[in-house]
Amino acid sequence: MKVVLSGGGTGGHIYPALALAKIIEQKETDAEFLYIGSYRGVEKNIVPQTGIPFMQLDVQGFSRSLSASNFKTVYLFLKAVREAKKILKGFQPDVVVGTGGYVSGAVLYAAQQMKIPTVIHEQNSVAGITNKFLARGATKIGLGFEAAKDQFPADKTVLIGNPRAQEVANLQSDFSWTSYGLKDGVKTLLIFGGSQGAPAINLATLAAIPAFNDRPYQVVLVAGPKRIDNFNRLLAERNLTLGDHIKVLPYIDNMPAVMKKASVLVSRAGATSIAELTALGLPAILVPSPFVTGDHQTKNASSLVEAGAALSIKEPDLNGDSLVKAADALLLDDAQAQAMEKQSAAVGITDAGDRFYDLIKSVI
Incomplete structure (x- = not known):
């Protein structure tokens, strides 16, 4: 099987594609891959490290206001489509898979014009603009959330989850909290606002420190490499000290392994985060980012809240008191935590990679 993967801009578009590649490799050892990304997205730093052949196209997103830059966007898109056709002609893929981001729009549109089977994957509850554009010509559409079904042609959609x-x-974790100076066997609240940290979550955690100092559970905040200095400065300005059971870190590079040992997770409500925490049956306190297209994180979070698989705090309502209240509800009440674990695991689709593989095979 020869597969072209395309997705870019953010990790949420890239990691599902890479997870899919691993699944395909397990099932078809002679599979060949080509990843087509952009010059502007983070895929240029991530994909080459995997060993998958990587090529780039020059694309950019549309401005949501009237702007002359949109003329350049159209020009770059049409140019990228022409270049993508040349790449596809040379590679001769059996299928082209798009996981979102502007670059996948050019690649899959080129494939559709060349009559190559295409499969798109929508990770979120609200369809992205690129996937909406590609849907009419797509052979099949894999969904991460049932809530996105009404936004695509019904005869093409299949609920598959997120291969991440x-x-x-399936990850085996040998992580120990002792590596951070904490104790194993003690309930632990893991607070993670993304790889760069989230200012609102950091500030709420800062305000919650006096209360967290008195709690029996451990607290780990991942403040972000560029935000930890500001957090520590504010900590000193407010004359706050951290109990021995509280740690503030800049970054965690083995997050899934650490998540597997956490009791409760505080995080944004991106599709990848939700896929990971539900795969682990991990109770969560979700703080949807208000800065995303179509407010899709709020809708992602709502799907878990309605299933009893998470709590959610809107960012304007997030402060020290609301954070502590939510944390206490799950870490000081075993019955509620266990019920949420069960519901989280029920929502999770732990065979998503296999489902995605089967969907791809169905179009070849």
């Missing part, structure tokens, strides 16, 4: 979930569910 299967990757995390």
